[in-house]
Amino acid sequence: MKEYQAVIVENKEIANGICSVTFALPVATKVRAGQFGDIAVGGTHLLRRPIAICKVEENLVTFCYQVKGEGTQRLKEMKVGEETSVLMPLGNGFFVEETEKEVALVGGGVGIFPLISVLREYAGKKTINAYMGFRNKGAVCGLEEFEKADKFVGVTDDGSYGEKMNSVQAFAADLEKGYRPDVVLSCGPLPMLKALKKLVEEKNIPCYVSLEERMGCGIGACLVCVCDLSSGAKARVCKDGPVFNVTEVEL
Amino acid sequence: MANLSVNLCGVALKNPVIAASGTFGFGREFHELYDIGTLGGVSTKGLTNELRLGNPTPRIAESRGVILNAVGLQNPGVKHFIDYDLDWLKGTGTAVIANVAGKTLEDYQAICETLDGKVDMIELNISCPNVKSGGMAFGIKPETVEEVTRVAKSGLKKTPLMVKLSPNVESIATNALAAQSGGADCVSLINTLTGMAIDIERRKPIIANNTGGVSGAGVKPIAVRMVYEVAQAVKIPVVGMGGITRAEDAIEFLMAGATAVQVGTANFTDPYAMPKIIQGLDAWCDKHGVKNVSELTGTLTLNQR
Ligand SMILES: Cc1cc2nc3c(=O)[nH]c(=O)nc-3n(C[C@H](O)[C@H](O)[C@H](O)COP(=O)(O)OP(=O)(O)OC[C@H]3O[C@@H](n4cnc5c(N)ncnc54)[C@H](O)[C@@H]3O)c2cc1C
Ligand SMILES: Cc1cc2nc3c(=O)[nH]c(=O)nc-3n(C[C@H](O)[C@H](O)[C@H](O)COP(=O)(O)O)c2cc1C
Numbered sequence: 001m002k003e004y005q006a007v008i009v010e011n012k013e014i015a016n017g018i019c020s021v022t023f024a025l026p027v028a029t030k031v032r033a034g035q036f037g038d039i040a041v042g043g044t045h046l047l048r049r050p051i052a053i054c055k056v057e058e059n060l061v062t063f064c065y066q067v068k069g070e071g072t073q074r075l076k077e078m079k080v081g082e083e084t085s086v087l088m089p090l091g092n093g094f095f096v097e098e099t100e101k102e103v104a105l106v107g108g109g110v111g112i113f114p115l116i117s118v119l120r121e122y123a124g125k126k127t128i129n130a131y132m133g134f135r136n137k138g139a140v141c142g143l144e145e146f147e148k149a150d151k152f153v154g155v156t157d158d159g160s161y162g163e164k165m166n167s168v169q170a171f172a173a174d175l176e177k178g179y180r181p182d183v184v185l186s187c188g189p190l191p192m193l194k195a196l197k198k199l200v201e202e203k204n205i206p207c208y209v210s211l212e213e214r215m216g217c218g219i220g221a222c223l224v225c226v227c228d229l230s231s232g233a234k235a236r237v238c239k240d241g242p243v244f245n246v247t248e249v250e251l
Numbered sequence: 252m253a254n255l256s257v258n259l260c261g262v263a264l265k266n267p268v269i270a271a272s273g274t275f276g277f278g279r280e281f282h283e284l285y286d287i288g289t290l291g292g293v294s295t296k297g298l299t300n301e302l303r304l305g306n307p308t309p310r311i312a313e314s315r316g317v318i319l320n321a322v323g324l325q326n327p328g329v330k331h332f333i334d335y336d337l338d339w340l341k342g343t344g345t346a347v348i349a350n351v352a353g354k355t356l357e358d359y360q361a362i363c364e365t366l367d368g369k370v371d372m373i374e375l376n377i378s379c380p381n382v383k384s385g386g387m388a389f390g391i392k393p394e395t396v397e398e399v400t401r402v403a404k405s406g407l408k409k410t411p412l413m414v415k416l417s418p419n420v421e422s423i424a425t426n427a428l429a430a431q432s433g434g435a436d437c438v439s440l441i442n443t444l445t446g447m448a449i450d451i452e453r454r455k456p457i458i459a460n461n462t463g464g465v466s467g468a469g470v471k472p473i474a475v476r477m478v479y480e481v482a483q484a485v486k487i488p489v490v491g492m493g494g495i496t497r498a499e500d501a502i503e504f505l506m507a508g509a510t511a512v513q514v515g516t517a518n519f520t521d522p523y524a525m526p527k528i529i530q531g532l533d534a535w536c537d538k539h540g541v542k543n544v545s546e547l548t549g550t551l552t553l554n555q556r
């Protein structure tokens with residue numbers, strides 16, 4: 001974990017309401033898939049915005065973000081050449097065991113972005129099926145990345161691209177046909193993760209999910225971002241997560 | 252190089268900049284970024300006799316220039332702190348201030364007895380607005396402020412006592428005087444101001460606890476005014492906080508009468524906020540020919556009206 005003064009080298013809309021920003025860091029960096037950065041947006045905003053690291057090439061780091069409120073709107077308005085502070089890499093990230101050869105990625109909404117970092121790290125080393133859900137055709141993005149998957153299924157909530165279903169349903173359909181991955185990695189809206197938890201617990205498939213929670217410090221000090229573990233204890237999403245074994249976390 | 256060291260009721264601080272309770276944990280995470288031994292002190296996350304799980308999430312919201320939080324005193328309990336964190340934190344070389352809270356007078360006495368002689372100072376949190384049993388019941392009326400201070404003090408033979416005051420009261424200066432009468436060695440202020448932020452789509456408060464404590468840059472003028480009022484009223488030292496982001500902010504608090512300051516929310520915006528403030532204090536003193544930062548305390552003069 002380090003704080004970088006990062007310079008924007010590209011900031012563009014890649015789909016309806018979704019942007020991609022690339023920062024140049026002063027030095028090359030290494031991250032694990034599923035880790036995130038905490039981006040200062042300045043102005044009157046005292047809190048940084050946690051965004052998954054989508055792509056790292058040497059000293060260039062790319063984040064993809066949905067424009068939601070004031071902070072991400074400010075990020076969108078930042079120009080090439082502008083500098084801001086990025087704290088990264090944060091969190092534990094996804095980890096695929098040596099013995100896990102077949103990997104399923106199940107993503108929805110902005111949850112597809114941390115899964116792109118998994119594809120970039122493991123494509124060619126593992127057999128990867130990617131099931132990705134988008135709101136509608138206009139929100140579809142990242143296709144050039146999903147080409148790296150051994151199989152890609154894209155679906156939308158309204159059927160304007162791919163079938164009309166969510167990514168858990170798309171994944172379940174393949175399970176019905178006999179598909180059985182060694183591990184499932186997922187990120188997306190809570191209802192989606194809940195449905196996935198039920199499914200993989202029934203089928204007894206190991207599964208890791210990346211969670212979102214509002215954050216203060218982003219580094220594990222303030223206990224603002226906690227989630228409930230099945231053990232009854234609390235865990236910090238920013239430091240102990242954001243990735244948790246789905247059987248160990250309450251959704 | 253100015254002399255930044257200050258003496259806070261017998262405790263020597265390397266400089267007047269202390270990490271504010273609840274924003275810094277027990278210091279381990281920030282120590283991954285810089286040597287926290289360079290700080291004047293660290294006030295720990297609020298400790299209770301037993302482990303506490305805190306409030307449901309979301310625990311934080313943002314509003315322009317401020318944040319609201321309702322963590323609800325989640326902490327591993329004082330025994331866990333002593334067994335796992337205390338020696339490490341002392342080893343960094345910073346002054347260790349244990350921030351403590353309780354439900355009953357007995358709780359306050361017990362936790363003070365447990366920590367007596369083990370830490371550099373106790374900060375009595377009688378002003379947490381986010382839990383019914385966070386001591387707030389004691390922090391509102393001067394009579395109970397005095398009573399809880401006296402009981403806590405009775406549990407302390409070696410360690411000085413700092414009482415942290417709530418701004419959500421009728422007169423913070425009266426409460427400061429009450430703490431002084433109860434035997435406080437110094438007071439700190441301000442804790443957070445109670446506020447609310449609403450998600451208009453859901454027509455519900457953003458924070459699960461409904462209300463939260465407001466802190467950060469925007470509260471600074473209120474905090475400075477209160478620190479001034481309290482410093483005028485009491486004889487014991489005052490530790491000021493509320494919105495401090497830069498060295499210039501810290502200097503305002505010192506001039507208003509604070510001997511030392513605490514920095515909270517600014518650590519979220521910039522994790523290096525405190526080392527930068529310490530550096531900035533040094534530079535400001537040099538530039539203004541101030542040899543000892545302690546000379547600044549209480550040097551404010553009011554405009555003639
Ligand atoms: C580990 C992690 C990774 C994330 N990765 C991505 C990503 O790759 N792409 C993407 O588009 N979004 C991602 N998010 C969600 C993103 O952080 C929020 O959408 C963003 O903070 C909203 O900020 P805002 O100022 O636009 O919204 P506002 O509602 O104005 O924000 C107000 C406050 O609430 C916080 N907040 C609001 N929504 C969320 C949320 N869903 N999660 C956490 N904090 C929130 C903000 O950070 C800010 O502090 C991620 C969240 C987490 C925790
Ligand atoms: C996330 C968070 C948690 C806090 N927890 C505590 C606590 O446990 N005990 C306490 O006395 N004050 C607590 N506070 C209050 C701060 O210590 C401080 O009084 C307040 O935030 C004002 O300073 P600031 O504006 O620099 O943040 C907390 C503040 C924040 C933001």
Ligand code: FES
Nearest residue numbers: 216218222223238
């Ligand atoms: S955001 Fe501070 S502990 Fe996670």
